[in-house]
Amino acid sequence: MSEDILINFTPQETRVAVMYQGVAQELHIERTASRGLVGNVYVGRIVRILPGMQSAFIDVGLERTAFLHVADIWEPRRGEDPVRPIERMLFEGQSIVVQVIKDPIGTKGARLSTQMSVAGRMLVYLPQEKHIGISQRIESEVEREALRDKITRLVPADEQGGFIVRTMAEGATEEELANDIEYLRKIWHDIQVQSKTAAPPALLYQELSLGLRVLRDFVNPDTASIVIDSRENFQKLTAFAAEYTPTVAPLLNHYVGERPLFDLHGVEDEIQRALARRVELKSGGYLIIDQTEAMTTVDVNTGGFVGVRNFDDTIFKTNLEAAQTIARQLRLRNLGGIIITDFIDMDSDEHREAVLAEFNKALARDHTRLTVNGFTALGLVEMTRKRTRESLAHVLCEECPTCGGRGEVKTARTVCYEILRELLREARQFNAREFRVLGSVSVIDIFLDEESQGLAMLSDFIGKPISVQAEPSYSQEQYDIVLM
Numbered sequence: 001m002s003e004d005i006l007i008n009f010t011p012q013e014t015r016v017a018v019m020y021q022g023v024a025q026e027l028h029i030e031r032t033a034s035r036g037l038v039g040n041v042y043v044g045r046i047v048r049i050l051p052g053m054q055s056a057f058i059d060v061g062l063e064r065t066a067f068l069h070v071a072d073i074w075e076p077r078r079g080e081d082p083v084r085p086i087e088r089m090l091f092e093g094q095s096i097v098v099q100v101i102k103d104p105i106g107t108k109g110a111r112l113s114t115q116m117s118v119a120g121r122m123l124v125y126l127p128q129e130k131h132i133g134i135s136q137r138i139e140s141e142v143e144r145e146a147l148r149d150k151i152t153r154l155v156p157a158d159e160q161g162g163f164i165v166r167t168m169a170e171g172a173t174e175e176e177l178a179n180d181i182e183y184l185r186k187i188w189h190d191i192q193v194q195s196k197t198a199a200p201p202a203l204l205y206q207e208l209s210l211g212l213r214v215l216r217d218f219v220n221p222d223t224a225s226i227v228i229d230s231r232e233n234f235q236k237l238t239a240f241a242a243e244y245t246p247t248v249a250p251l252l253n254h255y256v257g258e259r260p261l262f263d264l265h266g267v268e269d270e271i272q273r274a275l276a277r278r279v280e281l282k283s284g285g286y287l288i289i290d291q292t293e294a295m296t297t298v299d300v301n302t303g304g305f306v307g308v309r310n311f312d313d314t315i316f317k318t319n320l321e322a323a324q325t326i327a328r329q330l331r332l333r334n335l336g337g338i339i340i341t342d343f344i345d346m347d348s349d350e351h352r353e354a355v356l357a358e359f360n361k362a363l364a365r366d367h368t369r370l371t372v373n374g375f376t377a378l379g380l381v382e383m384t385r386k387r388t389r390e391s392l393a394h395v396l397c398e399e400c401p402t403c404g405g406r407g408e409v410k411t412a413r414t415v416c417y418e419i420l421r422e423l424l425r426e427a428r429q430f431n432a433r434e435f436r437v438l439g440s441v442s443v444i445d446i447f448l449d450e451e452s453q454g455l456a457m458l459s460d461f462i463g464k465p466i467s468v469q470a471e472p473s474y475s476q477e478q479y480d481i482v483l484m
Contacts, residue, residue, distance in 0.1 A: 002224035007211055007237075008262050009230035014210045017267045018218065024270040025365070026331045029395050030210035036389055037062070037100040037110055039119065039207030041191055044112075045200040046094045051087045057109075058098060061201035064109035068098060074115035074128050095200045097191075103389045106293070118187050118205075121216050121245045122169035122177060123151075125184035131162035138170050150174050154181055161188075167220065176247075183244065211237060215245045226251045229261040274332045274392055281325060285318040289329060291393060295338035298326055302344060312351070315344045319355045327362030336368070336387025340380050356381070402475040409476050412442040416451050419443070419479055420458055426481055427462035434484035437468045443479065444470040 004019040011032065018026040030036060044060035054070040070086040077083075090096070102111035118125045132151050134144045147165050154177060155163070169177065187205065194204045208216065211233055214226065226248070228234040234254040241249040255261050262268045273279065279287040281303070288299040300322040302314060326341060341359075346352050352375055359381065360372055370385040399405040410418075419437055426435065437447070447455050447468045459466045 003220070003222040004224055005214060005218055005226045006261055006265060006267065007214060007226065007228045007233070008260075009211065009228070009233045015262065016210060016214055016218070017262065017265070017270075019265060019267075020365075022265070023328075024265075024267050024332065025328060027267075027271065027274065027334070027392055028210060029392070031395075035209070036207070037103050038388055039205075040100045040203060041097065041116065041205040042100070043095060043097050043195050043198050043200045043202050043204055046090055046092050046096060049087055049090060049092055051085065054086045056086060056090055058096065058112060059201050060098065060110075060112075061203065062104070062110060064104060066098070066100070066110040066112045067108070068096075068112040068114070072101070072111070072113035072115065074113070097195050097204070102387070105387065105390055106394070116188075116191075117164075118184050118191075119166075119216065120180040120184045122166050122172055122180045123184060124164040124166060125181075125188060126162045126164065127160065127188050129162040130160065133162070133164040135165060135167045135169075137167040138165070143170055147172075150177055154178050170221075179244075212240055215241050215248050219245075219248050219251065223251060225253055227253045227255050227261065229255045270332070271392075271396075274329070275396065279325060279329060281318065281321050283318055283321050285322065287322060287325060287329070289333070289335075291333075291335060291391065295340060296335045298329075298339065298341040300326075300341070300343050312347065315346055316348075316351045316355070319343045319346065319351075320358050323355055323359035324362045327359065327366065330363075330385060331366055331368075333392045334389065335391055336385045339383050339385060341383070342380055345379055402477065412440070412446050412476055413451075415439070415443050415477055415479065416446050419447075419481070420451075420454065422481060423458060423466065424462065426483070427464060430483055432464060432483035434465045434467065436482040436484055437466065437479065438471050438474070438482060439468070439479040440474040440476045441470045441472055442476055444468050 006017045006019060008015040008017075013029060013031040016026075016028040017024045018028075042060035044058040044066065046056050047059050047065055048057045050056070056068045057065040058068055060066050070083060070089075073086070073089060075084075075089065096114065097116075098112040098114055099116050100110045101113045104110045115129075116127050118127070132148055132155075134147060138144055138147070147169055150172075151163055151165065154174065155161075163181070191205050194202075198204060207213070211228075215237060219226070226237075228237060231254060234252065238249060238252055241252060257264065260268075262271075277288060277290065279289060281287065285303045286301050288301070290297045290299075300319060302318050322343065329335075330339065343355060346355070356372075356374055363370060363372065363383075366385070368386050368388070370383060373382040375381055400407075403409045419439065423435055423437070426432070437444075439447075455466055455468070
């Protein structure tokens, strides 16, 4: 089935939607003020080495120091030579050239590597390796060997550096591969030249913008069209495609309609649904998706689906639909890390195997590395999905200032009782003439009605008058006690 890519450009951000059968499957958002860092190369200064963690913190000019683990430090080794401790490889104050392999997420800084790689349209250049690898997605052994022979002929035997052949190279001519090799060598040469003169911290190479990465990374043999809603950027992408990705150039289309591109294809509604906790299934069932610091959990429920035959059949059909929807939601929301799915309990082993097979089939479209461990003894499906950038919710949303990220607030009555306890503490600590309570309308209403007697009893107990005042701008949990 064909795939379409929609690109919405504004001065503030670029948004990309990958559509399959008319439905959004992936969403990518890059804001001008905070572009992704993966692939960027920096010269940084080592700020601190932690031998206990076998890690180093490096200043590369970002808001937070970046993180380098000993496993991500490249050094030539022979045979089974052991990895040296990090304190014997690096020292504080040292300048070092590093590449970002994972964007800052939450409170964690960017993760770095000293093993460089520069991505092109068809190849990935590995300047420190002498190796030719072929993408596992190229399944034909004949094609794999043909590509290996082409690269071997194009790369002199005495040249330092290796290549990984990407999926897009399938069927490529030697001329196309040679152009990619020349482009990658030039980028690496420029990085080396700058690294010798730049004072740390400094950016040596910045990864392509999202719009350009679409042409290099997103297009595959199933891609039917790339629709762009900005004339200026359409011209930029056309020029880039003509020089670096000529096979993609015919796919580019400029959208000139009056209705916004994402509205026309229902992507705006899809974004809103992808931020919701509850996801409706066509059958009447639904999913509950909760994203936490440690993991993401997905709960499957039958909801209003009653089926047509028996209860086991209802559960089975709901789980089959949920398997496809969950796989799509993981891509849409860009959820990573540990993911636990609680499918509805199934008594039949045959049904469990069928649901797991459907889940794996749906996940096969995902370009992000993942592993599925199957059903646990508790009937949960454990999986991991590589996390390289912030999830959609973390890009578009922030923690609720009212609930502090809990997803719920204290009841007005709970806040009333907190205020009564706080009044008692204040009365014992300060000799005020009067106490005034400022609170939300819902809290003050309770004090004026159901808890009026309790407030009067406390006033008598402490021997001081207590007045209340509603503040419409206050959230339900917010209150102040003013000493008069």
